Amino acid sequence: MDLHTNYPELSDLRRRAKRRIPKFVWEYLDSATGAETTKHRNRQSLDRIGFMPSVLHGEFDPDLSTSLFGADFPLPFGIAPIGMSGLIWPDAEGHLARAAARAGLPYCLSTVATQSPEDLAPHIGKDAWFQMYPPRDPDIRTDMLNRARSAGFNGLILTVDVPVASRRERQTRSGLTNPPRLTPRLLAQVAMRPAWAMGIAQRGMPHMRMLDKYKSTSTQGLSSTAHVGYLLRTSPDWDYVKWLRDAWDGPFMIKGVLRPEDATTLETIGADGIWVSNHAGRQFDGAPASIDMLPAIRAATTLPIIFDSGVETGLDILRALALGADFVMMGRAFHYALAALGPIGVDHLIDTFKKDLIANMGQMGARSLQDLPAPIDLDQRV
Numbered sequence: 001m002d003l004h005t006n007y008p009e010l011s012d013l014r015r016r017a018k019r020r021i022p023k024f025v026w027e028y029l030d031s032a033t034g035a036e037t038t039k040h041r042n043r044q045s046l047d048r049i050g051f052m053p054s055v056l057h058g059e060f061d062p063d064l065s066t067s068l069f070g071a072d073f074p075l076p077f078g079i080a081p082i083g084m085s086g087l088i089w090p091d092a093e094g095h096l097a098r099a100a101a102r103a104g105l106p107y108c109l110s111t112v113a114t115q116s117p118e119d120l121a122p123h124i125g126k127d128a129w130f131q132m133y134p135p136r137d138p139d140i141r142t143d144m145l146n147r148a149r150s151a152g153f154n155g156l157i158l159t160v161d162v163p164v165a166s167r168r169e170r171q172t173r174s175g176l177t178n179p180p181r182l183t184p185r186l187l188a189q190v191a192m193r194p195a196w197a198m199g200i201a202q203r204g205m206p207h208m209r210m211l212d213k214y215k216s217t218s219t220q221g222l223s224s225t226a227h228v229g230y231l232l233r234t235s236p237d238w239d240y241v242k243w244l245r246d247a248w249d250g251p252f253m254i255k256g257v258l259r260p261e262d263a264t265t266l267e268t269i270g271a272d273g274i275w276v277s278n279h280a281g282r283q284f285d286g287a288p289a290s291i292d293m294l295p296a297i298r299a300a301t302t303l304p305i306i307f308d309s310g311v312e313t314g315l316d317i318l319r320a321l322a323l324g325a326d327f328v329m330m331g332r333a334f335h336y337a338l339a340a341l342g343p344i345g346v347d348h349l350i351d352t353f354k355k356d357l358i359a360n361m362g363q364m365g366a367r368s369l370q371d372l373p374a375p376i377d378l379d380q381r382v
């Protein structure tokens with residue numbers, strides 16, 4: 001079967017994924033917060049960014065490679081951290097880490113994933129990053145950093161756009177709790193998705209394995225949500241960032257930055273990379289589209305910029321790079337691909353992005369990612 005014939009675009013994978021995972025899991029993966037206007041704004045703002053086609057360049061194979069923090073990558077994108085990834089598809093963390101390693105791309109593991117750094121150590125490639133939700137206890141903090149480092153993760157990401165718990169109304173409506181409690185309603189949804197159910201039955205109900213080690217007497221008796229909340233103080237401050245900077249000797253990125261002034265301050269206090277993101281609209285429905293903030297943040301810092309939020313195509317990747325990003329990450333897209341077709345779906349999606357990058361760079365006459373033309377605002381042209 002030629003996957004490019006049957007699934008030429010991410011939307012084809014998304015449609016199939018929706019038919020293969022239970023409703024409550026779909027709502028977890030696909031939803032945003034509030035009326036989901038930030039999520040839609042991400043798409044609308046990306047669509048507004050165009051490029052003038054440039055003709056008569058003759059034949060050429062565009063160079064899609066780039067480098068970040070001194071490492072070379074064949075393609076300018078990677079896999080963003082997703083909590084409870086293994087609930088979305090059985091062994092998602094393993095499948096995605098292996099796919100990233102095969103393609104030579106970075107994979108990020110979330111603190112609240114369903115596999116620990118140790119679980120993933122045999123599967124990661126040369127560039128894997130650990131995303132931290134900040135534990136309040138300094139001993140746990142140090143231990144988590146040591147575990148990530150010893151498992152082979154060489155980049156650290158501190159996510160700062162979850163200072164309070166998000167209200168994800170669509171997800172709540174679906175009946176999903178933390179940990180997932182299989183009520184008769186949820187079980188009915190599971191019964192309709194046999195491939196997902198079999199995979200989960202084989203591996204056991206997913207939970208946040210990294211945190212198992214820290215179940216102490218002080219948190220016994222707390223519900224699982226309270227336990228996670230107790231461990232992971234999700235509202236760090238500037239001192240916390242400085243502490244982490246001193247404690248980690250590899251690339252250190254701050255994820256969830258939208259204000260140019262914050263990027264400047266983060267550079268001053270020693271961050272290595274600014275990760276521009278609105279968490280795909282999952283945290284704050286009043287936030288601007290991440291892509292709209294990119295030019296001002298580019299102007300405010302000399303640090304490498306990593307970008308995410310609603311990227312769905314090679315053209316979207318080019319839009320972000322042309323507006324000042326050095327690297328692009330995607331979260332949901334890879335999970336749609338995995339749920340749709342299994343691990344082969346992830347390889348296929350990477351290849352789809354590659355083909356789309358080549359097709360669009362051909363239209364612009366761009367021979368490399370460093371050679372992209374300045375973007376134009378399509379709304380101003382019509």
Ligand SMILES: Cc1cc2nc3c(=O)[nH]c(=O)nc-3n(C[C@H](O)[C@H](O)[C@H](O)COP(=O)(O)O)c2cc1C
Binds near residue numbers: 029082083131280282
């Ligand atoms: C289901 C889901 C879970 C997520 N969990 C985390 C997480 O644990 N840590 C984190 O930093 N970001 C998390 N994110 C945000 C992603 O890392 C990333 O910022 C976002 O998904 C990018 O947008 P995209 O999904 O449109 O590509 C999550 C996103 C989704 C969709």
